[in-house]
Amino acid sequence: MNLKKILIANRGEIAVRVIRACRELGIPSVAVYSEADRLALHVRRADEAYEIGPAPSRESYLRMDRILDVAKRCGADAIHPGYGFLSENAAFARACEEAGITFIGPRAETIQAMGEKTSARRIAVEAGVPVVPGTLHPVASDEEIRREASRIGFPLMLKAAAGGGGKGLRLVPHADDLATAVDRARSEAKSAFGDDSVYLEKAVLKPRHIEIQVMADAHGNAIHLYERECTIQRRHQKVIEESPSPFLTPELRERMGSLAVALVKKVGYVNAGTLEFLVDKDREPYFLEMNTRLQVEHPVTEMVTNLDLVKLQIRVAQGERLPITQEDVRQTGHAIECRVYAEDPERGFLPSPGRIAALRVPGGPGVRDDSGVYEGYDVPIHYDPMISKLVAWGRTREDAIGRMRRAVSEYKVLGIQTTLPFFERVMRHPDFLAGDFDTSFVDVAFRRHEVVREAPWEVAVAAAAIQAFRDRKARRGALSQSAGAAPVSGWRVRGWREGAGGRL
Amino acid sequence: MNLKKILIANRGEIAVRVIRACRELGIPSVAVYSEADRLALHVRRADEAYEIGPAPSRESYLRMDRILDVAKRCGADAIHPGYGFLSENAAFARACEEAGITFIGPRAETIQAMGEKTSARRIAVEAGVPVVPGTLHPVASDEEIRREASRIGFPLMLKAAAGGGGKGLRLVPHADDLATAVDRARSEAKSAFGDDSVYLEKAVLKPRHIEIQVMADAHGNAIHLYERECTIQRRHQKVIEESPSPFLTPELRERMGSLAVALVKKVGYVNAGTLEFLVDKDREPYFLEMNTRLQVEHPVTEMVTNLDLVKLQIRVAQGERLPITQEDVRQTGHAIECRVYAEDPERGFLPSPGRIAALRVPGGPGVRDDSGVYEGYDVPIHYDPMISKLVAWGRTREDAIGRMRRAVSEYKVLGIQTTLPFFERVMRHPDFLAGDFDTSFVDVAFRRHEVVREAPWEVAVAAAAIQAFRDRKARRGALSQSAGAAPVSGWRVRGWREGAGGRL
C-alpha cells in the first residue's frame, strides 16, 4: 500500500522536515495552519494548505476534529503528527484509525501504554528495565503528593504525566518549594497537554540524559539506531545533542540498545520511538520515559547512521518491512545538533520573538540546517521558540565540533536574539571539548567558567561608527555615491531596559 | 609539522571551500583578490585578504610573484591553489618550494610529468594503462596538425596540452572544420592557460567520462576513493557528476581503481589527484589525462566516502601519513552534484552575469550547497560562471535524485539566469533516471525528448497580475495597508532581444 497524500498535523521546522521527505518520495503533502501561521514556512512549502483555527494551539493544532476534517476533505490518506501537539495523543491516533486514515506512528494502544509516563515505568519494571525510584502512578491530590514526596525524599523531580519537551517539569530542591512547584507544573501541563496530572521521581544527581532511538515495523522487526547524548539542557529542555555519547562505553551502549529493543518488542511497538535514560556518574542507566514519536534531535541519528528516519516512518506506515537489520546499522563518525532558539542567552534564555530582518544560513560540507523560518518572517509569540536545528557531522567528535564552530560563525540571524552566540561559546568550552559535563552545565559550570576569547570590539565599533557616519551623510544628502545600498526602511526598535532580572 | 597559515591562491566557491576547511581545523586563512573581487565571498570569509591586481586573471590570479609576495608579507607558510589558475602550474609549485612555502599539491616535477597531457599519456602507455589513440606530443605547426589529423581520422578531438575544464577543447567532425577549430582552441588555451599548444585524439563515440579520485602521502601510501561519473556535459564541460557511476560493473570499478593506484605509485604521486578515463559502449576504459589537483566535483566523493578531501590534502601537505588504508574506504549510498552556473539554459547556456537580487538556498537532510556567492553580489564577467555546486546524497541513486529534485525546487536565484531550471528537467528525464546517457545527453537526447511537466502557468499569471496590481495601487498611493512590504528600489531591466541565436 502506497500512501497517496500525507497531512502534517504540525508547524515549524518539523513540518518542513516531513514535507521535504514527502517531496523527495513524490508524495503530495498537506499543511494545516493557525491564523497566526498563514506566513509560516511549512505553509509555503507544502503542496496544499488549510487553516484550522485561531492562534492558541488548543483552538488549532490540538483540534483533532478540524484536522481530520481537512484530511477527509482534501483526500489525505495519512497523517504525520511530528512531535509535540497531537503526536502522543492516543485518542487522536484512534480517531485516525477509525476514520480510515493512516496515523504515521505507533498504534493508539501503544501510545496509551508507553506515552503515559507512569504506565511506561510500570511496564519497564515488569520487563526488568531499571527505573528511577518514584511514583508509578499519576498523583492527583496535593496531600498525596506531599506524602509521596517525603517517602522519596528531596531533591526530587515533578513531572507532567502527559508531558514532554521539558514542559511541566520542575526540580524541587526542598520540601518548602513543593507547593509552588506543583502549582506551576500543573498550570504548564494543563496549557501544554490539556492534562494536569503529575508524578514524582527522585532527582538523580549529576546525571547524563542519554536516549536510544528505536524503529520497528508491523511484522515484528525492531532495531535500535544507537544513542543520543542530550545532557546539555537549559530549563530542563535540551539545547545540544550528539551521537555517539562521549560518555558511553561500548559495553554500556550495547546494553542500553538491547534493553531498548527488548522493551519495544515486549509491547509490540511499531514505527519510530525513543527511550530516554538517565545515566548516573557510576554509569548506571535508569529508564525515564518513552517518546512514542519522532524526536527533535533525530537528525544526529540520521547523520551517523546514514538513514532517513522520516522516510522509514512512512515506509513502515505503508506496511513495509524494515529494509535493514540490526547488523546493517553502523554508527559512522560523530554528529552534533544545536537548537537555534529565538531566545536571548545573555538574559537567561528569555524568549525573543519578532521579525527576522536578515538571515544567512551556513552551507558547505557536513552541515545541515533544518529551519522553519526565513528572512522577513515574524517569529510568533504563540509557539515554541525553536527556529532551526543546526547539525554538523565529522569523522571524529573533534571534527564535528570544528565544523559546528565554523557553521555557527556563518549563521546570521538579524532582528531577534538567538542562542547562536551561546553555541559559539560552548564549542570552545574546555569541559564541552573534553566531553565532561552533566545537566548542570548551562546553569553552573558554564557561568562559572567564562570562556576567554579575543573579542574584536574595536572592529564592532569601527563597523558601527562607519555605518552611522554613512547613514548620517546619506540623510544629509551629501553621499551621492552610495547607489547600491537601498535605504533601510526604518529603525528597528527594541528597548531592552533594566528589570529583565537575573535568572529568568 | 603543523601549518600555521594558509593562503588560498584562488577565488569563488573553491576558495570558500578551502577557507571552510581551514576554519574547521583552526588554521588562519588568507584570501587574495583581484580589483573586480573586493566584494567576493572568499574575501569576506577569510581571516585576511590582500589585493593582487586588476580583473584579468593574467594580471592577478595568475601572477605568481604577487601571490608569493603576499604569502611572505603575511607570514603564510602554505598555499592551496584550488583548481584552475595556478593549480597545475609546475613553475608555481617550484617557486613555492624555493620560497620555503608548502604547496598543497603534488611536487613540481610530478605536475610537470602528469599535468602536461601528452607526457601523461606517454607515462600511462609505459605503465600499461590503455589510452585513446592520438598524438603523444603537443603539436606545434598547423602543417603537422593536418598530417596527424589525417593519420588519426575524423571525428577527432582537439585539446589544449595545458588545459582542463573544457577550455581549449574542440570536437572536429570533418577535415573542413579543422582550421577554424585550431584557431579557436589555441586562442582559448592561450587566454586560459598562457600556453597555446594543442594535441589530437581520436573521438570516442558515445563515451562515458568516468574519473578515479586518488590520494597519496609522501610516505609511499596511495589509495583510490572510487569513481565519479562525469558524462553529462555541455560545451565539453561537466554539469552533473555522480558517484557511483550507474554504468560501472563492480569488476570494472575494481580494475579502474587498481590502474589508477598503479599509475600513481609509479610516478611517486603525492596529495590529491584525479585520473580521467573515457569508457566506450563496450565498457573499455581509456586513460585520458590526470588532473594533479583538487577537482570541482570532489564533494560527491566526499559524500559517498565520508572523507574530507581538503583536510586530507592539508594533512598530507603537513607530512602526515594517510589516516586510512584502501580497506577503510567504503562507497556508501549515492551522491549527485549539479553545477549551478550563471548561464541561461534556454539560450544555449549563454553566460548571465549580473546582480543576484535575491537568493534562497536549500537545506535539510542530505543536501550540501558549496556556494561562492550571496544575495546582493554582482556575478562578474571576468571569471568562470559557476556560482555554486549543489550536492545531494541518498541511500540509493533514486533517493539521491529525489533529494536533488527537492533541493532544486527550494533553490531560488533571482536577478540572473542559472542552470537550476535545467537540472529540474534532467532530474525528471527518463534517460537520466534510467542511467542511460552519454556525452551527447545535453545536446541531443535532452532536446529531442522534452520532458512533459505540469506547467502551472496560470499560477504564474495570477502571481504576476496580483503583484502588478499591488504595485500600481501602491504607486497611486491607494494601498495604505501594505506596511510590511518595503518598496522595491527599481525595476530590474534586462532586455533579452531576438538574435541571441540558437546553439551558442
Added chain:
Amino acid sequence: MIFDVSVQGRTVKAEVKATTADSYTVVIDGRPHVVDFRETGRDFASLLLDGRSFEAGLERREDGFVVHLPADNIAVVLQEAARGSAAAHKKASGPSRVTAPMPGKVVRLLVEAGQEVAAGAGLLVMEAMKMENELRAPRAGRVQSVAAREGLAVETGALLVVIE
C-alpha cells in the same frame, strides 16, 4: 484592473479584483481563481489557490515578471489593457537587430556589411566569463550594418549587427 498577458507563447487576459487586503479574484480568460496572496519578504510571495500552495519568487522585469515557481521559472509579460493591448505586437517583422545577450568582449567579426547570410550563420564571436560564444543569424538576409568592433567591450543590449 485588466491585463494583457503573454506567457509561454500564449496570450491571455487577466482581470484582478481585490476582495480583502490579501484575497484576490483573478479571472484568467474567463476562468476565475480565488487567490490568497501574501508577500513573504521583498521578492517572494505565498499564494494559496483553492488550497493549493505555491511559493513564488517575483523578479521584476521591464515588461513584467519572471515568476520563480518550484518547478520552473516562467516569464510573464503584462500590460494594463486600458492602455491598448500592445503586448502582442512586439514581434514585428522588418530588420533583425542582433544585440549583445550579455556583457562581454567582441573577439572576432565573421561578417561584414553587405554580405548575404544564411539563418544560423556565425556573425561574430563574443567572450564572456572565459568562454567564447558565437552569435548566429536569427534568419537569412543581408547584413545591413555591423556596429560591433573587434576588441571592444559591450554591455547587454548593445547593438551588434543588423540583418535586413
Added chain:
Amino acid sequence: MIFDVSVQGRTVKAEVKATTADSYTVVIDGRPHVVDFRETGRDFASLLLDGRSFEAGLERREDGFVVHLPADNIAVVLQEAARGSAAAHKKASGPSRVTAPMPGKVVRLLVEAGQEVAAGAGLLVMEAMKMENELRAPRAGRVQSVAAREGLAVETGALLVVIE
C-alpha cells in the same frame, strides 16, 4: 564625525573620516585604524583592517547597532559627540521601572503596591512561547506601583512594576 560610544561596558570616543568612497580612518581612543568598508547587501558589510577581513551583520537599534561578527554579536551604543555625550548618563538612579522584556501574557502577580521586596525576589510570572518566566526585582526596595494585571497581554517595553 566624532561619536561617544558604549561597548561591552567600555566608553570610548570614535572619530570617523572618509578618505575615499570606501576607505575610512577610524580613530578609537586615539588609536587610528584604516578601514576598507563595503556594503554587501542591505544589512551586511565587509571590513578590511590592515589586511584582516571581517564580515559584519549590522542590525540597527534605536541607539546604535548590534554588530554581528563571526565570533559574537556586540551591541554598540553611539551618539554624535557634538550633541553632548549623553550616552553614559543613561544608567541613572531613582525608581526602577520593570518593563516587559518580551511580548507575552501576565500569568500571575506575586507582589502588590507598598510591599518591600529583596533584590531577586519574584515580582510576577509572564508567559511567552509556551514558557512561564518569573520576572525578578533588579534591586531591593518598596513596590511603588504595579501596572500589570493578571491575564493581560503586554508588548515589549510595557511598564509592569515600579520599585522605589
